[in-house]
Amino acid sequence: MTTAGLEDVVATTSRICDLDGELGKLTYYGVDIHDLAQHSSFEETAYLLWHGKLPTQAQLAETESALHSSRALPGRLIDLMHLLPPSMSPMNVLRTVISALVAFDSDPSDTSAPANERRAIRLTAVLPTIVMAWNRIREGLAPVEPLDNGSHAANILYQLTGKLPDEYTAHALDIALILHADHELNASTFAARVTAGTKADMYASVVSALSALSGPLHGGANEQVIRMLHKMNDISKVEPYLEDALARKERIMGFGHRVYRTEDPRATHLRAMSKELGERTGDSRWYEMSQVTEAYIKEHKHLNANVDFYSASVYYMMGIPIDLDTPIFASSRIAGWTAHILEQYANNRLIRPRAEYVGQKVTEYTPIDERG
Numbered sequence: 001m002t003t004a005g006l007e008d009v010v011a012t013t014s015r016i017c018d019l020d021g022e023l024g025k026l027t028y029y030g031v032d033i034h035d036l037a038q039h040s041s042f043e044e045t046a047y048l049l050w051h052g053k054l055p056t057q058a059q060l061a062e063t064e065s066a067l068h069s070s071r072a073l074p075g076r077l078i079d080l081m082h083l084l085p086p087s088m089s090p091m092n093v094l095r096t097v098i099s100a101l102v103a104f105d106s107d108p109s110d111t112s113a114p115a116n117e118r119r120a121i122r123l124t125a126v127l128p129t130i131v132m133a134w135n136r137i138r139e140g141l142a143p144v145e146p147l148d149n150g151s152h153a154a155n156i157l158y159q160l161t162g163k164l165p166d167e168y169t170a171h172a173l174d175i176a177l178i179l180h181a182d183h184e185l186n187a188s189t190f191a192a193r194v195t196a197g198t199k200a201d202m203y204a205s206v207v208s209a210l211s212a213l214s215g216p217l218h219g220g221a222n223e224q225v226i227r228m229l230h231k232m233n234d235i236s237k238v239e240p241y242l243e244d245a246l247a248r249k250e251r252i253m254g255f256g257h258r259v260y261r262t263e264d265p266r267a268t269h270l271r272a273m274s275k276e277l278g279e280r281t282g283d284s285r286w287y288e289m290s291q292v293t294e295a296y297i298k299e300h301k302h303l304n305a306n307v308d309f310y311s312a313s314v315y316y317m318m319g320i321p322i323d324l325d326t327p328i329f330a331s332s333r334i335a336g337w338t339a340h341i342l343e344q345y346a347n348n349r350l351i352r353p354r355a356e357y358v359g360q361k362v363t364e365y366t367p368i369d370e371r372g
């Protein structure tokens with residue numbers, strides 16, 4: 001029997017992330033996402049995903065220092081980006097450059113667990129450097145060198161503008177990164193595990209994940225949400241816009257989920273953050289339009305906002321360019337992808353499901369000059 005989209009199919013065991021779609025509960029190695037959002041940092045959360053336990057002070061300091069020293073991008077990869085057309089999308093540039101990064105691995109033949117753990121740190125640290133370097137290069141500007149200290153979040157914002165971010169914005173982005181870091185067997189993580197399951201290297205597995213994340217039904221939805229809010233542009237236009245879109249049977253980006261049947265626990269935090277950012281920036285329009293959209297879609301389609309909905313206005317009010325929304329998602333999810341790749345390598349079996357054949361029955365081969 002086939003299950004369209006593998007809905008509810010259990011494809012692997014994993015110790016990393018538990019997701020209860022009925023209760024709206026999400027945990028990483030048993031630690032509740034609400035506790036992580038309130039008390040943790042992206043670095044601590046990444047450590048938890050990679051090692052299965054929260055770090056001691058010393059372990060956290062060691063991980064932070066390894067992340068700091070892995071942020072810089074080889075000069076040749078900056079040269080490579082200069083060769084790409086400025087119109088290329090940041091997600092396409094990202095997977096291209098991550099693919100090329102394998103050439104700078106000091107020993108690609110070392111497939112031991114410690115070597116792959118080092119790659120997980122390197123890939124996590126360098127991924128936003130690629131995104132932010134591209135954002136500058138496409139504008140004809142020199143990339144901003146990454147900070148050799150500070151949080152992943154603060155460094156992302158610093159590389160965007162060349163200015164140190166204020167404490168509030170850096171902390172808000174840190175929370176958003178915690179919330180996006182992992183999500184069980186979502187499409188991009190599954191893609192990463194399928195590739196890792198062939199014993200392909202970690203770079204190849206991350207390229208698969210990035211490719212899957214980029215689509216609008218998955219991580220690409222956040223960018224589409226803010227584009228939709230721009231089309232609405234005014235609170236009075238929200239309902240007519242949605243009415244027309246639903247009449248045309250369009251999907252409203254940022255709503256619905258394969259697993260959650262209730263509020264996405266991550267949306268709870270992002271909604272509050274969107275409200276607060278609106279107040280702080282003195283422009284609550286994006287939050288208010290989002291709220292009206294949420295109420296309308298709940299009433300007319302019975303769908304909840306997912307993680308991509310409020311993250312869109314949050315990133316926009318942080319001054320992040322719209323087409324960097326999905327790369328920002330990737331700058332966090334890289335921790336989850338690499339944790340899943342490490343778990344796949346540690347207990348590997350090739351992932352190879354079957355397809356139910358629904359094509360035509362066996363037929364004679366017809367020579368080309370006899371075909372009608």
Ligand SMILES: CC(=O)SCCNC(=O)CCNC(=O)[C@H](O)C(C)(C)COP(=O)(O)OP(=O)(O)OC[C@H]1O[C@@H](n2cnc3c(N)ncnc32)[C@H](O)[C@@H]1OP(=O)(O)O
Pocket residue numbers: 005186216217218219221250251252253254255256257258259301303306307308
């Ligand atoms: C980080 C993330 O990946 S979170 C998800 C990000 N993606 C989006 O926000 C894109 C919009 N949402 C969607 O397309 C879907 O809800 C998905 C892809 C997230 C989940 O899809 P599925 O579990 O396969 O649900 P499916 O596509 O079967 O939809 C079920 C029904 O709800 C409707 N529906 C689901 N989502 C939406 C939506 N956002 N807008 C309008 N209708 C929707 C479908 O049209 C379908 O209706 P029908 O049965 O009358 O045809």
Ligand SMILES: O=C([O-])CC(=O)C(=O)O
Pocket residue numbers: 182183184185186187258259306307
């Ligand atoms: O779990 C999913 O299918 C999509 C999702 O919310 C995520 O990847 O964060």
